[in-house]
Amino acid sequence: MDIGDEDVIIGLDWLREHNPEVDWERGSLCLSRCPEACPAHWKASKPVETKARDTEGKEGKDATYTYSQQLAEQEYQKKEIRPVEEIVPKQYHKYLRMFSKEASERLPDHGPYDHAIELVPDARMFHSKVYPLSPSEQVELDKFINENLAKGYIQELKSPMSSLFFFVKKKDGSLRPVQDYQQLNDITIKNRYPLLLVSDLMGRLKKAKYFTKLDIHWGYNNVRIKTGDEWKAAFVTNQGLFEPNVMFFGLANSPSTFSALMNDIFKDLIILGKVTIYLDDILIFTNDIEEHRTLVREVLKRLAERDLFCKPEKCEFEQPKVEYLGVLVSENRVGMDPVKVKGIAAWPVPQNASDVRKFRGFANFYRRFIKDFSAVCKPLDRLTGNAP
Structure with a gap:
């Protein structure tokens, strides 16, 4: 036809x-x-x-909300809700304020690690149209705008550029706001700051007995956008045009900017080999409990000095086993996270080559645990044209 x-x-x-x-x-x-x-x-x-x-050209790649994140959030929602005083052990109660949601909802100060958005020479301006919303999405948009205006995270403006704003539905039916910065990222000069390699980390972690995991509240929102660059990250909604005063997920170089900030704060502890950080996830690991508590206090002290807060329900203290970056770590053992394994086993049947690539990419994370992984995956690679 x-x-x-x-x-x-x-x-x-x-x-x-x-x-x-x-x-x-x-x-x-x-x-x-x-x-x-x-x-x-x-x-x-x-x-x-x-x-x-x-x-308008490409409206962006697949939404940045991944299947792996969906699995993690589903598991997180099953956890029992406990008061902060129960989650945080008494020996760290001196720093309880660092686990306060109310205290964390502040506009961070400008600093040396403000996020710069440098455009390539002769970059062409672009403008996105307002994306139509369903009634439930409109409610979420109103909430998002009001909350972020109140915190000072965004402000109204006029800009020659604007990115698309829409929502993606999570597995639990709730909605995640997305600023589609693909067009902006295409004309942004990239910063190649190195990120932590998970494979390099595993050998050091499995020798420890005690693990404490801290999750930084609001993640990228803790970093201001460099003064004068805010308009470049403007996004358009049916309530108007808004520019962010803080970094949002999806901006090119955001991981590099945040990693540089965290590495500056904790450089000496990272070199010591008993603290590691991947973006907004901090892990403290030692063989001795007293040394462990000393390090945890030092990390909390430095977070307090930088006005950075932790999300208590995503923190774990002095545990013999923790999930970190998709793997389960305990003394002398690094293993697969059962939640992720369940996700792989229950993965919907791929409908096209793109679906196969997504599954292959997700499963590839555990290749170190699977003998002859490349040979096992060869039939899948043939489906995508990546194998003879």
Whole structure:
């Protein structure tokens, strides 16, 4: 059948089954109302531009919310809610303020690690259109705007550039806000600051007996955007145009900026070989309990000095075993996280080469635990054209 210059023709039966949200002006489809069996329920839903109306180029890669994160959040939601005083051991109660959600909701000060957004020479300005929202998404947008205006994280403005703003649905049905910075990232000069290699870390961790894990509250939001660069990260909504005063997820170089900040704060402890940091996850690991407590206090002291806070429900103290960066670590043992293994086993059947690549990439994280991993995966690689 000749379909001319179009990529696909969508049938009425398919439209009835999936009931997509259609923006006729922009020529986009959003698969947010699919039946339960549809793969769209486990993939992030975002606009699909048609060739005829794609006036803004690529609207971004797959939403930055990953299947791995969905699994982690599902497991986290099963945890019993406890008061901060119970989560944080008494020997650290001197720093209880560092676990206060209310205290953490402040606009951070400017500092030497403000996030600069440097554009390539002759960068072309771009402007995104307002993305249509469902009633439930509108409620979440109003909440997001009001909360972030109150904290000073965003402010209204006029800007020659704007990025798309929309929501992706999480496994529990709640909505995650997304600023799609792909077009901005394409014209941003990249900072190649090195991040921690998980493989380099495992050998050191398995020799420890005691583990404490701290999660930095608000993550990237703890870093201000460099004065004068805020307008470049503006995003557009049906409530107007807003620029961020702090870093948001998805900006190019955000991991590098945050890693540089954390490494500066804890450089000597990292060199000591008993503290490691990956973005906003801090792990303290020792053989001796008294040394362990001394190090935990020192880490909390430095966080307090930098006005950085921890999310208590995601912290663990003086444990013989913890999950860190997708693996379970205990004395003389590094193993696979059962939650991740369950996710791999329950992965929906891939529908195309892109789905196969996503599964392959997720499973690849555990290749060190699987004998002859490359040989096992060769049939999958053939499906994507990456193997003979």
